[in-house]
Amino acid sequence: xxxxxxxxxxxxxxxxxxxxxxxxxxxxxxxxxxxxxxxxxxxxxxxxxxxxxxxxxxxxxxxxxxxxxxxxxxxxxxxxxxxxxxxxxxxxxxxxxxxxxxxxxxxxxxxxxxxxxxxxxxxxxxxxxxxxxxxxxxxxxxxxxxxxxxxxxxxxxxxxxxxxxxxxxxxxxxxxxxxxxxxxxxxxxxxxxxxxxxxxxxxxxxxxxxxxxxxxxxxxxxxxxxxxxxxxxxxxxxxxxxxxxxxxxxxxxxxxxxxxxxxxxxxxxxxxxxxxxxxxxxxxxxxxxxxxxxxxxxxxxxxxxxxxxxxxxxxxxxxxxxxxxxxxxxxxxxxxxxxxxxxxxxxxxxxxxxxxxxxxxxxxxxxxxxxxxxxxxx
Ligand SMILES: Nc1ncnc2c1ncn2[C@@H]1O[C@H](COP(=O)(O)OP(=O)(O)OP(=O)(O)O)[C@@H](O)[C@H]1O
Ligand SMILES: [Mg+2]
Numbered sequence: 001x002x003x004x005x006x007x008x009x010x011x012x013x014x015x016x017x018x019x020x021x022x023x024x025x026x027x028x029x030x031x032x033x034x035x036x037x038x039x040x041x042x043x044x045x046x047x048x049x050x051x052x053x054x055x056x057x058x059x060x061x062x063x064x065x066x067x068x069x070x071x072x073x074x075x076x077x078x079x080x081x082x083x084x085x086x087x088x089x090x091x092x093x094x095x096x097x098x099x100x101x102x103x104x105x106x107x108x109x110x111x112x113x114x115x116x117x118x119x120x121x122x123x124x125x126x127x128x129x130x131x132x133x134x135x136x137x138x139x140x141x142x143x144x145x146x147x148x149x150x151x152x153x154x155x156x157x158x159x160x161x162x163x164x165x166x167x168x169x170x171x172x173x174x175x176x177x178x179x180x181x182x183x184x185x186x187x188x189x190x191x192x193x194x195x196x197x198x199x200x201x202x203x204x205x206x207x208x209x210x211x212x213x214x215x216x217x218x219x220x221x222x223x224x225x226x227x228x229x230x231x232x233x234x235x236x237x238x239x240x241x242x243x244x245x246x247x248x249x250x251x252x253x254x255x256x257x258x259x260x261x262x263x264x265x266x267x268x269x270x271x272x273x274x275x276x277x278x279x280x281x282x283x284x285x286x287x288x289x290x291x292x293x294x295x296x297x298x299x300x301x302x303x304x305x306x307x308x309x310x311x312x313x314x315x316x317x318x319x320x321x322x323x324x325x326x327x328x329x330x331x332x333x334x335x336x337x338x339x340x341x342x343x344x345x346x347x348x349x350x351x352x353x354x355x356x357x358x359x360x361x362x363x364x365x366x367x368x369x370x371x372x373x374x375x376x377x378x
Contacts, residue, residue, distance in 0.1 A: 010048050013196055016186035022049070022178065029176055030056035035128060037113075037173045038151040040180030042347045043230030046151040047111065049178060054107040059147060062106030067099050070115035070348065071363040077120055082127075084136035100133060100144050107147045113173070114154035114165060115359055121166045128172055153349065183225040183232065190221045193229060197236040207240060212248040219253045227345030234345075337365060 012023060029036055030053045038046045047066065054064045072080050079089075083098030100108060110116070116124060127133045131143050150173055159165035183190060194217075202209050225231055235256060243252045337351075344350040348366075352359045 010051070012045065012048055012052050013193055014186065014189035015192055016188040018181045018186050019189060022180065025178055026052050027056060029053060029178075031058060033147050034176050035148045035150070035173055036176045036178055038149065038178045038180065040151075040153065041182045041226075041228055042153050042349070043228035043345070044153075044180040044182055045229055046153075046180060047109070049180060050107075050109040050111075050149045050151060053149060054109075054147075057107065057147065059106045063103050064107050064109065065099050065103040066109045066111060068111045068363070070112035070359045071367060072360075073364060074117050074360065077117060078123065079136045081120070082123065082133045082135055082142075085138040087137065089137065095135075098133075098135065100127060100146055101142070103146045104144045105146075107149060110148065110150045112152060112154075112359070113150040114152045114156055114159050118164070118166065121169050125166065125169045125172060128169075183228045184223075187221055190225070190232065191217065193232055194220055194236055197233050198240065201237050201240050205240075207244045209240070209244060210247045213250060215250040216248050216253045219250050223257065227347065231345050333365070337362075341366070 012019065012026070014020075014022075026049065036050075036053060038049050040046050050066075051064060054060060067081065069077070079096065079098065081098050081100060083096050083101055086093065086095045110124075123133060127144070127146075128148055131145060132141050133144070134141055156165050156170050156174075160167050160170055183193075198209070201207065227234075238259075239248065239252065239256045242256065340351045340354065344354070348359050348362055352362045355362070357365075
């Protein structure tokens, strides 16, 4: 296994049973034209799976187009997907191909499908059923031959319950559902992936790696990785950047995980595929909760102290008066968004919930501020 191959695709690495089964399912569904819904937590590898399905399909030499449904403003999503006719709306100075047309003959991957507006879902269902659609501002029926893959980290059943997602579309999409388990439920993959990201980073940056202790490695394997493989990759790179002048120890790992703003430890969190609640695990959990409580108290004390010194505190983001006066409103928002990005490891849904904004609005903001390139990378 060698991860990124010369032609740029990421090999689906892993040795755990779920990943072995995943590869098998991919092999079975890839040659067909069946629509596949890929689900799993953020950073678990949904896009990697979609690309692998395309690569192993008969459409491999045709386009593979990824559309991030959550990143496109609602007002232009139909024109982006289906194209538009010149003059169909203010600003439509030329006719434009939509993503479906651009993907003709190949595969379209609709990421964050749960973000598709309801009225667009109707049109999408039609294209799924018979490949037919109409460009915005044109009544002529067009036809495409596109294989559709979709992904979401949202619970679509919940979306249906709150009338944000069409039930008929859901059943059409989930005829084949590939679920990628979170990394903490397939711990056997952690060392393989860590090793791969490590070697890749060392090679690219000419680092003279001095090794990592067994303790440190065990800590990495038993950590909960809420941001999954994306988090593991970012963590590996920052760990090597900061500590490559010596052998990496357990404390370096802990420090680095704290800097990433993540929770601490979690040796097999309760309810996540653990091997039972033995005494040791209960003890760990009690210690963990105790530590979290202490950190909460510390945070609150810090906040009080900062407020007392008349600084503005944004949930931990403190800016002294002097600096504040030099900032524009945009700078402030950028700081604010960047803070939450780190805190929630780029999990847009979580940040959106916290800030009471829609995922779509938030995506746009991150993109506008150059904090995110629209493909989930920081
Ligand atoms: N099995 C794997 N082997 C190697 N790299 C992987 C694997 N799974 C994921 N990755 C890497 O982890 C990162 C995140 O993967 P990906 O973008 O596919 O996640 P995602 O589920 O689409 O996340 P999101 O929900 O945030 O869009 C990428 O850098 C990807 O290359
Ligand atoms: Mg993705």
